[in-house]
Amino acid sequence: MSRVILYMAMSLDGFITGPGDDKENPAGVGGMRLMEWLGGGGPEVADWRPGDPQSQIVFDELMSTGAVVTGRRTGDFAGYWGGDHHGGVPIFVPAHTAPADNRYERVHFVTEGIESCVAQAKAAAGDRDVLLHGAYTAQQCLKAGVLDVLEIQLMPVLLGQGRLLFEGLPADHIELDLVRTLEAPKVLHLRYEVRR
Amino acid sequence: MTESMTAPIRLYMSMSLDGFIAGPDDREGQELGRDGGRLFNWLDDRMSPGPNGQVFGELMATGAVISGRRTFELAGRWDGDHHGGVPIHVLTHHAGEGDVPPGSAKFYTDVVACATEARAAAGDRAVMAHGAGAAQALLQAGQLDELEIHLVPVLLGIGRPLFETKDTGHIELQLIRRLQGRDATHLRYRVRHHA
Numbered sequence: 001m002s003r004v005i006l007y008m009a010m011s012l013d014g015f016i017t018g019p020g021d022d023k024e025n026p027a028g029v030g031g032m033r034l035m036e037w038l039g040g041g042g043p044e045v046a047d048w049r050p051g052d053p054q055s056q057i058v059f060d061e062l063m064s065t066g067a068v069v070t071g072r073r074t075g076d077f078a079g080y081w082g083g084d085h086h087g088g089v090p091i092f093v094p095a096h097t098a099p100a101d102n103r104y105e106r107v108h109f110v111t112e113g114i115e116s117c118v119a120q121a122k123a124a125a126g127d128r129d130v131l132l133h134g135a136y137t138a139q140q141c142l143k144a145g146v147l148d149v150l151e152i153q154l155m156p157v158l159l160g161q162g163r164l165l166f167e168g169l170p171a172d173h174i175e176l177d178l179v180r181t182l183e184a185p186k187v188l189h190l191r192y193e194v195r196r
Numbered sequence: 197m198t199e200s201m202t203a204p205i206r207l208y209m210s211m212s213l214d215g216f217i218a219g220p221d222d223r224e225g226q227e228l229g230r231d232g233g234r235l236f237n238w239l240d241d242r243m244s245p246g247p248n249g250q251v252f253g254e255l256m257a258t259g260a261v262i263s264g265r266r267t268f269e270l271a272g273r274w275d276g277d278h279h280g281g282v283p284i285h286v287l288t289h290h291a292g293e294g295d296v297p298p299g300s301a302k303f304y305t306d307v308v309a310c311a312t313e314a315r316a317a318a319g320d321r322a323v324m325a326h327g328a329g330a331a332q333a334l335l336q337a338g339q340l341d342e343l344e345i346h347l348v349p350v351l352l353g354i355g356r357p358l359f360e361t362k363d364t365g366h367i368e369l370q371l372i373r374r375l376q377g378r379d380a381t382h383l384r385y386r387v388r389h390h391a
Binding site for chain 1: 213214215220230231234335343345347349350351352353354357358359361362363364365366367368369370371374376381383385
C-alpha cells in the first residue's frame with residue numbers, strides 16, 4: 001500500500017529555508033545549514049548520500065520511493081531536477097494552471113486539485129511510497145487528509161527566520177504517532193504517522 | 197565551554213511539532229490557550245518512574261526560576277512559590293513602582309542582571325527558565341545555556357509559538373540528551389555560544 005511521506009529538513013524553530021529564498025538561492029540566506037545532514041553533494045545522486053548509517057537509512061528510503069509530489073515553487077526553484085529527481089520516477093506537481101512549455105516528459109502538472117495529484121502519484125508509485133516535498137504542498141496535503149507520514153530531519157540549529165514548514169493549518173489538532181527515531185551526529189530523524 | 201560546567205540556565209517548554217507552546221487566545225482563565233492542555237498530557241506521569249517523571253523531577257530540583265512577565269502573570273504569580281521556595285526572577289519591561297511581587301519573586305528589567313543573580317541564587321543547581329519571552333530575551337543576551345524541549349506529537353495549527361521570527365542569525369545547538377516518554381520526546385540541547 002503506497003503511502004505519502006513528507007521528507008523535510010527543519011530547524012528546531014520550524015524553518016525549512018533561510019530568509020529570502022528565491023530561484024538564485026533556493027535555500028534562502030544560510031539555509032544550506034539544513035542540508036548538512038546529507039553528503040557533500042555532486043552531480044550524482046549518490047554524492048548526496050550521508051556518511052552515517054542512521055541517515056543512510058532515511059536517504060535510501062527516500063531514494064526508493066516510486067513517485068514524487070512537489071510544490072510548484074519548490075519544483076521551479078530546483079529546475080525540476082532536470083526532469084529526474086531520482087531513478088526516473090514520475091514527478092507530480094499540483095498547479096492552478098499547467099505551464100505552456102513543459103520540457104520534461106516525467107513531470108506532470110495536475111490542475112484537478114491536491115487529492116487528484118496525490119492519487120495519480122500513488123497510482124504511478126504502485127507498491128512503493130510517494131515522496132512529498134515542499135512546505136505549501138505539505139500543508140495542502142495535511143488539510144486534505146492525504147498525508148500519511150512525516151519524516152522530519154530535525155536540525156540542531158535556530159535559524160531565526162525563513163520559511164516555516166507548518167503554517168496556515170486549521171485549528172483542529174492533527175494527532176501524530178512517533179513511530180521511529182534515528183539519532184545521527186548531525187541530525188535527529190523523527191518519523192511520525194498522521195492519525196486519522 | 198567552562199561556563200556550562202557551572203550550573204546551566206535551562207529552558208523547560210512543552211512544544212508541539214509545529215512549534216506552539218499554548219493554544220490560541222491564552223489569557224487569564226484560559227492560561228494554556230484554547231485546547232492548549234493537549235501539550236501537557238505527559239505531566240500526568242510526573243510522579244511516576246520513567247522518563248516523564250525523571251524530567252519533571254529534574255525541573256523541580258532546579259535552584260531558581262527565570263520567567264517572563266507574561267507567563268508570571270498568567271500563572272497567577274505562582275503565589276510567590278513556583279517550587280520549593282526557590283527564587284523567581286521575573287523579566288519585565290517595567291517593574292512598576294510599588295508593585296511588590298509575592299514570596300520569593302523579584303522583577304528585573306536587565307536580562308544579564310537577572311541571569312547573573314539567578315545563577316548565584318541557584319548555586320550548583322540548574323536555573324529553570326520558562327516562557328517564550330524569557331527564552332527569547334535570554335537567547336539574545338547569550339545567557340541561555342540549554343533548552344529542554346518536551347516535543348509533543350501533535351500539530352496544533354494555531355497558538356502561541358515558542359520562537360518568533362527574529363533577525364538574530366543562526367544559533368547552533370547540540371543535542372546532548374534524548375529521553376522518550378509517553379507522549380513527549382524530551383530533547384535537551386546545549387546552546388553553542390559564540391566565542
